[in-house]
Every structure is written in structure tokens, then in C-alpha cells.
Amino acid sequence: MTEGPVAQTAEGPVRGIRRDDGSTAFLGIPYAAAPTGKRRFQPPQPVTPWTDPLDATAYGPTPQRREEDNAIIPEPSVPGAGILNLNVFTPGLAERTGGAPVLVWIHGGGYSAGSAASPWYDGGAFARDGIVLVSISYRLGFDGFGIIPGVPDNRGVRDWIAALEWVQRNIASFGGDPGRVTIAGQSAGGGAVLTLFGMPGAQHLFRAGISISGALGDLPRSLAAERSELLAELAGCEPTLEGFRSVKERQLTRRQYRASLLGKTGLAATTATLVDGLPWGPVIDDQLILRPTAESFAAGVGAHKPLMLGATDDEFTMVFDRAPWFLRFVPVSVALRVLEKAGALRRGWRRANRARRGAGSAMGRFVSDRIFRSLVVRLAEARRDAGTWVYRFAWRSPVNGWSHHCLDVPFWFDCLGSDGVAEVAGQHPPQSLADEMHAAAVAFVRDNDPGWPAWRTEPGMTRVFGDQPALSRSAYDDALPLV
Template identity: 55%
Template sequence: MSVALQPVDTIEVDTCEGRVRGFWRDTPGAVARSAAFLGIPFAQAPVGSLRFSAPAPMEPWVGVRDALAYGATAQRGDPGVTLIPEPSVPGESTLNVNVFTPDPSHRTDSMPVLVWIHGGGFISGSPASPWYDGRAFNRDSVVVVSLGYRLGFEGFGAIQGATSNRGVRDWIAGLEWVQRNIAAFGGDPSRVTIAGQSAGGGAVLTLLGMEHVQHLFHSVYCASGAIADVTSERGAEAAGKLAKAVGVEATVEGFSNVEEESLLAAQGEAFKLGASDLTAGLPFGPLIDGELIVRPTPESLRMGVGSDKPLVLGATDDEFSMIVQGKEKFLRWLPLALLLRPFKLPAEVRRAYLRANPEVAACGHGAVLGRFITDNMFRTVVVRVARARGEAPTWVYRVAFKSKAHGSAVHCIDVPFLFDCLDGPLVERLTGENPPQELADAIHGAAVAFMRDGDPGWTPWSSEPDTDAVFGGAEATMEVERGGYGGALPLV
């Protein structure tokens, strides 16, 4: 898959670090064109002495720097078949941004800005996905920025003697770049919405719960957010396990002597997603280090951190149900009472969960296990965060649209609707044939309204608890309901 967009007509913009050259392209459905500036570095390449350090400020350059092709990604090699096409781009300068704007000269009435942080479980993913191209948001007068950050152990591993939370610091450095430079691209630095999906959704919730970064954004949009909140004990355990796998001490000196390729290979072998990750949590992600992140995100939100920031958050109905596809014949022989026992739930919680989900149980044991995984990892996050926020402005949604390819509302199904890119590459592989444009109009339109006006268009949970919008349910577009997350409540 090509990751370079072919320039037809170039355009130049001055940033604080130097002049960059992007290019114009046509935007379907829009009267005017939009411009793309790709692979602009916001920090120095994290290699050599900077490998396990905080992002270092980018040195200014002389002349014009081409921003005509996507920059290097922290994801390496062929990721294989993924739900979202997220290509890897080789190179060292992985800390870069892509900017999509309707008009860089749009200065008299600056436009709202969407900063997108990609997902991938904090170990994979790429800002160079064609789905993250901001042309549909540009059509609606929103500037879009996607940013790269260090992944896996390189970005989040707890290493003795190294800077902690390097990936989180990359997000912050990217947002600081936006504050310095987005006005030059027609964006309003006082109207920045940080948004992400899956691990990216967890990223924006983490940032929402950090006191000292509140000035970097105005509002938050979280899709299927997975909060890591890795404890110091869990981080040390993961570092020790990986150090043993590569035969070094769990120190910055030890890991610095291991080539990136070898470390990635060992990471892939040592850490595989399983049932334990649903209870112990992910091994890599934002770390509660007592310095940059001082407490779990929900606790910070309960304390009122970020309470002035409007928040939209939600999940799909069957995020990870695909994990159990093809296993129904085996699972049906297990009594329902035993099905959830490996997840170490108290018996009364297991019983309450099954009572709360009779319609799921009626679809079979595989449906129950799939919904439990979805609830445990994603839908309970929505409820916990909405409750923790109290009266802070919070809107909740769920996506019920069933993929014709997978038979359920699977993980990532909402992304092409959010970005209104249903004609994008490999979309139908996820959604099935002929995904409904009216659903894209609803999901994308609500997001634009939120970024532009601070209200996505339905009753906020913070005013009427347990109220949510459902996209793609009985109605093809959107309807408002009560209790859409009731099935997850026994796990909260």
C-alpha cells in the first residue's frame, strides 16, 4: 500500500521551526480544495542517546522542508491484516504530525481543530492510515492533525534510569506543537479537541486526567477508550520479563544495548493478549509513575480534573466479540455458570451479569463471552468515566451498527463513519458491502457539531444519568435512549 499522496499543486506555510511545503487536493462534496502537510517533525528522532528520553525539541531548519509524504512510524514492518489499514513507514524521525486543512490562510475566523491519536493497544498502529485523512472534516471547516508517538516498550516500558511515560510525553509535545503552530494552518489553538479510538481513546482520557496539560486542549472525544493506568508493580514486572527475554539488566544501560528489532521481536513473544490481560491490565501504556501521572485516571476525574472540558465518549456493542468467533461449538458445552470463571469474578457478580444480559445469553455462549470481553475492556470504562465526571459536561453514545462482514458491532466499526470515509480502502472488509452513508452523516455530523459548538446534539449524561445516543440501532442513524449500558453495570 502506498503511503505517499501524490502532490498536484504545492503550498507553503511558516511554522515556528521552519517553512514547510504541502500540497492541495480535491475534497469530494466540497466546493473548495483542502491542503495536506505530511510528516512534519515536532521533536527530534528518538534514537541514540534520545531513545529512552523525553522528546527533544526540534531544531529549526533553513529553507523549505517538504511535507509531501507521510513520515516514519513507530510501528515497524508489515502489521498483517488489521481492522484499520495502518501502514508502517520506515525511518527514524517517528515523532511527526500530519496536518489537513481547508485553508491555511483562514486567519480572520479561525477553525476548530481535531488532534487524532491513533489506537493499537499502545504497541501498534500508525498515524499514516488513509482513514485518518482529514478531508471530510476539512469539508466541514475543521482542521485535522494526526500525530505519531513511541509504542510498546520503547514508548511506555518502565526502565530503571530512563524517562518514564515517553509515549505520553510524545503526545504532550505534539499538542505543544499544535499550540505553537496551528494558527499558521488556519486553526484556532483555543478550540482544540483531542480525540482517539481504542488505545487512542485511552490516551485522550489519560490527558484529560492530567492537571498540568489542561491548557493544551479545549474538549475531548473518546471512541472505545481503553485506559491502561499501568501500576508501578505491573510496569516493573513487564520490564523484568522483557529484560530476561533479551538477556540484559532491566536498566537503561541494559536495554540501550539491545537493537530495536530484537526488542520488538522479544516483546511480541513475551506478551500475548490473553484472559489475564482482562484482569491484570495491559503491560504497556500510560504508567502511574508518581511524577507525570500521579493517580489512576478515574480517580483524577472524580477529583474534578478536566471538569471544565466537554467530553463525548462511547463504545461499540461488540468490540472484541470477534475473538470468540468460530469457538461456539466448543463453548456451548460449558455451563454458563462456568463460562466466566477464568476471569476471577465473584460468583454473585457472574450471576448478576448473566441476569443483566438475557438477550445476549439467548444468542449463545459465544455471544456472552464476547460481550463480557467487550464490557470488561470498553463499556465499563464509559460508565466509570461518565460517573466519575459527575456534573462535568459529558455525552455518552453507543454504536449498534452490525457489520455485514462480521455480524456484530465490532471494534473499529465506527471509525470510517466518524471520518466519513466510506469510500476509503478496505472499509467494506470491516463494514460489509454498502455501508450506510446516512450513518456516517450522523456520527461525523455529531462530532463536527461537538468540535464546533461544544454540543453533539443529544441530552448529556451529566444532566440525565444513563442517557445515551445509539447510532445504527433500530433507527438507521441516531436515537436517544436510557440505559444503553445497563448490561455492563454488574461489572462496574
């Protein structure tokens, strides 16, 4: 790599690095001031402008302070205070490329973990194909989504908005077109895309979206407040701004998951996400987020914007591979009672999934359908005549036999040779599948059409990405009982 050119932003010049693949990267650019001191727990604040070129050749600090033990995607943690930063990967600056389409990537991690510094999120392949990619950091867990009296809610959501506003101000200097911005993300990042689509106040910041295995927050404010109060009790402070500021960040992050369980233990704690939603995430606050996202979609919010969304076949089935040995002898009908109390729902889903004979396999697919796959259908239907394209990722990993959560990300990014891919996709994942999926993403970002019929044209029509990519009208029929 050689030293790259300088781009001028509204806040000051930044110096990136020109890479061997022909792209130019600008890493760790601050889009808001470090949320420390009096700025801690406040909405994102403007940065202090600078005059000398800022070194943008290494990833900036991450809100995630340590890697998750069971993380599938390698997402490094970088120490430091200036966590509200972003990365730009471009085929060239404005004088060379003109107004290229822009893809803004929001990482996943359940709104409590994850990092924009992952090698899987490198924008080299998108830059190769004429797209400017921006990956952003945002506050996580309680810092981003907890309730503090007198402080605005949804600070993590406000971080997304601040980063998108930075893109509007500055992306032309990096060769991008601020009028052709597509937002995209996976898991919590996919949920962020859906949340932004449902927010009337965010519509001017993007023109299209891609939600990959989107996991919605949509938490009731009362529930988030209850969890926040318990966190204060566990941390030994008052549930006030002064109280939370008196506690070190690490003390809060170490206790925030326990606080989200509200005293549940054992099996109840294991199934808490199904019953109560994600531990932390976007809150229905009647200011930024006015109602559940599906209701916003049904009301027509974001209907004029193209959306591509989908899920993997078995998002979290691999979790049940580590279940106790005796689970294999438990009848499926009995095992499902752990996850769903409503008998009619269980029976309806069971009739649509007779092929799932083992309890672990059935429970894994039920969780996948409840959180992810049924949501795809629900939102596609809620958007009615809006431009919506649905996909399904059905390729199974040779490592564990499942088409699981996160497995599809290196295919979308066309980065099968990146660190950590072989551990989940085997030594020889099919490049032809990456070619198909990445091309669909590029076409959608460039032309707002991934190359197959939209849902409104042929309801149920889904592009299935598997061993043999195909079109199907029944790809999500087995999840319909939960819609």
C-alpha cells in the first residue's frame, strides 16, 4: 500500500491510503465528537473542525470494548474515546469518478456488540464495481439505547442519523452521490435499516435499503426503562444522568445483559429474547420512533423507497447443536412448548414443518421463523405496492450443515478469502454463489433492481441463493403460520 490522497470534508481534510486492489480507504473519520465527559449519554455532538490533514489510515476506536466469545463474524475492538467514526472505501475521488452510488453499512451484534472494523465489511469489492461504501460505528447497549431521565432516548439511532448526515455533507468529496445513498446492514444492522425506513424524519437521508437477516428492536419504552432502573441497581448508582455518569463504562457493560433479563434465570432466561425482545435496541419513544416498524410500513412510511430483504434458512439452529443430549429423545410437539405457549400457533407451525423431525432442528427453525423469517413476509406484505424484493439464503455450510446467521455476509461482500470465513464456510465456499449475490447487491445499489421480480409484481416471489440459485413463490411458506 502507498500513501493515499487527501479529501476535503466540511470539518477538515483527511488523508487516506491507496490500496493494492486499486481502491482508496479513509478509516476512522469522526462524524461526531467523542461521547465522553459532559457529552456522555447525550445525542451526538459536532466535532471541532481541524485544518491539517487528519490521518485516516487505520480503523478508529470502536464502541465494542472486547470481542464477543461466540461471535461468528471477526469484529475487532479498538480502544479509544472517539468511537463515533466511519470508514469510506472508494474507487476514487470526485475528480476521477463523478457521482458514484453509495452504500452505507450498519454492522450487527444485537445492538450490544459488533464493530465496523471487521475484514468482512471491507469495501474493496464494492469499490471495484463502482460503489462507494461507508461503514459506521454507533453506541451500543445501554449507552446507545438505555433510558435516562432528562436525556433523549435512542442515542444509537441518533448516531445512525448523524452518520447519514455526514454522508450527505461530505460524500461528494469521496466520489459519491449524496442523492444515491442505499443503507444496508445485517442482523441488528438489518434491523437498523428497517427502523430508519419506518421513521418519517429520516426519509431525506437515503433512497433505498437492504436488510439482511434484520432483527428489529421496537422495544416498549416502559420495558427499556425497567431494564435501565435494574441496571442502576446492579451497578450501585441512582438511575439518573449523574448516577450513571458516576459509574465507569465497563461496570455498566458488564451488567447490562443481566439487567435485561429482569431477574429471569434458567430456561426463562434462555427464551427471554423470544418473549421480551432483544436485550437493548431501538425504543418506541414517540419522538424518533412513533410506533412499531411494521405499523409504520403499513401506514406507507418509506413506501416510495426500494427495499431488498431476506434471511437465512436456519439463523440460529446451530445453537441447539449444543443442547443437552436428552433433547434428541424429546418429541417435537413437547419441545416447542418451551418456545411458544399458544397451542394454535405451535400446531399451525408444526403442520407447515413436518420435515423437522428432531427437537433441536425444529426448535432452531422455530426461533429463526419467529424472529427473522416471518418478519420478512410480514414487512413485504405491509409494504403492499411498494418496490420490495425478497431473497432467501439456503446454502448450507459444510462445517455444521446449517444455513446459519452471518454465513451469507462474506458472499454479499464477495470476500470469501477474508480471515474467519473458512471457519464457518469451509475451505472451498462456492465463488459462483458470491458472484451471484454480490452482483445482485451491486445492481440494487446502482439501479434499485437486483434482477428478479418484485414482491408486488408476483406476491411470494423470492430469489433463493443456494447450491442452484432459483426463483420460488413458496420460499417462506413454512414461516407463514407465525406471520
